[in-house]
Amino acid sequence: MAQGNYYVPHTAKWPIVGSIGLFIMMIGAANWLNEASSGPWFFAAGAAVVITMMFGWFAEVIRESEAGMYNSAVDTSFRQGMIWFIFSEVMFFAAFFGALFYARMFAVPWLGGEGTGAMTNQFLYPGFEAVWPTNGPAEMGGSFQTISGFGLPLVNTLLLLTSGVTITMAHWALKRSQRGALIAWMIATILLGVVFLYVQMYEYAHAYKDLGLTLGSGIYGSTFFMLTGFHGLHVTVGAIMLTVITVRCAMGHFTKKNHFGFEAVAWYWHFVDVVWLGLFIFVYIV
Structure with a gap:
């Protein structure tokens, strides 16, 4: 509804739907990690609910946007909301990187007898x-073996860095009203993200089957899969968002002056790229 010069969104069902989906996913993940047979099924069901929520909510916002229900004040609020969302994601990964650094720089040396850990070790x-x-x-x-950073992880780094270039080119094409180039660059970005995920799944299979590197491989295995796994989830979400935006571009949505929906997804994708660079350096290389 309209209230003064500001659009006040109506009561939405999608937040509670997303919360329920995430809750089911977490139940599934917890049971999966504890090797309960119901774990994968609950996780898949929760993921399906979350994906349904994403497409449903996207569709609703798109209809409202294309109907001209949003103005500059709403655009500003969307930008602020996206900035805070990405900030929360930064803190999310900061906690996991912090766990890695704490274990590596403090906990493991203490267990080895350094500093105040002499008695513990003895x-x-x-x-x-x-x-x-x-x-x-x-x-x-x-026992386990680690994955060399200069193999598949380097390939994935190049894939994501390239995808950062392609989505930037898509942005420039949109600003120049070059619809064909815009769609082509967007498709290239999606393909690079999908290939990244394929390579990561292949790497996981290799780690489990050939290297003995699993979630149960001590603190290294748990932090490795925690960081890279959650990053892979973010790439998956980003690929879905890119797909939605590409379809919108093909439908003629967005103009060179009004395209925050595109910008928001581009911001998110660049954030995913930066996080991967941190992973590549501190998980695979250092």
Whole structure:
């Protein structure tokens, strides 16, 4: 409804739908990690609800936008909302990077006898050497091999960096009202994201089957899959968003002066690129 010069959105059902989907996903993930047979099914059901929410909510906002229900004040609020959303995502990954750094720089050295951990090492874990990567004292996580950063991870880094270029080219094409080039660059960005996900799934299969590197491989395995797995989830979400925006571009949506929907997805994709660079350096290389 309209209130003065500002559009006040009507009561929406999609936030509660998304919350329910995420709740089901988390139940599934917890059971999956504990090897319950129902885990994958609950996780898949929750993911389906979340994806349905995304497409439903996108469609509703698109209809309102194309109907001219939004003005400059709403555009400003959308931009502020997206900035805060990306900030929350930065904090999300900062917590996981923090867990990695704490384990590597403090917890493992203490267990190895450094600093205040001398007594712990002497009486609880004698002989444990603080060498990274580690599967924990007494090799509780089992033996494993790490993945070289200059193999598939380097390929994925090049893929994502290239996708950052292609979406920037798409943005320039939109600003120049070059609809054909815009769609072509968007499709290229989506394909690069899909190939990235394929390479990551291949890497995961190789890690589990050939290297013994799993979520149960001590602190290294858990932090490795936690960071790269959540990043892969963000790439998946980003690819869905890019697909929606590409369809909108093909339908003639957006103009060179009014295209925040496109910009928001571009911001998110660049954020995903930057996070991967951090992962590549601190998880695979250093």
